[in-house]
Amino acid sequence: MTEFTFDGLVGRIDRIDNFLSKFVIPRRVDIWTPPSYSADTLQRYKVLYMHDGENVFDSSSSVWSQVDWGIDETVTRLTDEGKIMPTMVVALWSTNIRASEYMPQKLPETASTAILRKMLFKRDQTEICSDNYLRFIVEEVKPYIDKHYRTLVGMEDTSIMGASMGGLISMYAVCEYPQIFSGAGCVSTHFPVGRGIALRYMADHLPDPKNHRFYFDFGTRTVDKNYEKYQKRADVLMAKAGYRQAENWITMKFEGHEHSEKDWRKRVHIPLEFLLK
Secondary structure, three states: OEEEOOOOOOOEEEEEEEEOOOOOOOEEEEEEEOOHHHHOOOOOEEEEEEOOHHHOOOHHHOOOOOOOOOHHHHHHHHHHOOOOOOEEEEEEOOOOOHHHHHOOOOOOOOHHHHHHHHHHHHOOOOOOOHHHHHHHHHHHHHHHHHHHOOEOOOHHHEEEEEEOHHHHHHHHHHHHOOOOOOEEEEEOOOOOHHHOHHHHHHHHHOOOOOOOEEEEEEEOOHHHHHOHHHHHHHHHHHHHOOOOEOOOEEEEEEOOOOOOHHHHHHHOHHHHHHHHO
16 A cells, blocks of 8 residues: 555545455555544544546546546535535546446346346446445455544445446445445436336335435436436435435436536535535
């Protein structure tokens, strides 16, 4: 593990270049702690796990948009303003089989599922392996973080967030491990993949609304312009499962926003406040 820094970084990043795993191929993991972490050695921290870690802090590693989420600045500001609890962020970098790792695995066997698997094969992906990806987080990364950092280890203090396919795997993570994660931040969730096949899983697996929360949003430009009709179907499932808007579930529409970190960083304070307050 080495310290990683760049101009403008707020707080500290400890970087593991190759986090070895029994379940998935090795990848880079960035562990961010806020400025207060070294100043107050008694404080313990909530933990937010984020996918596509290359886009979370540093714009130079954000391949698609050359813009990062600005998580270090935003979490620090919200904490200083008293809007969220002290929080550290674990950013898991994606790999060349991102789609296979982020696509919910426990899908019903339908024609859409078969089409999805053919699509992944054509894109040089493996079989869907998101169950192993989640085991990597839950059985390997989280124990490491809880051992080496001053974390609050309980479900109520552990959340997960991502965008696009990262939104799908965040939803799936809370459904599969409701005893580990209390909330999911699902930004520009890529529900259209496989003709909305992940919604069929979601219908039967949403956890108890008494102690879990979900945030969904979407824009209206580029890829996001196709999301609203699928998100409306997801909203019906949320209400049917007993979730209530503004209490333990939020869905928001952002006019003019694109499918890009450029716009996600403009609104990321909203899911952060909702998940970490």
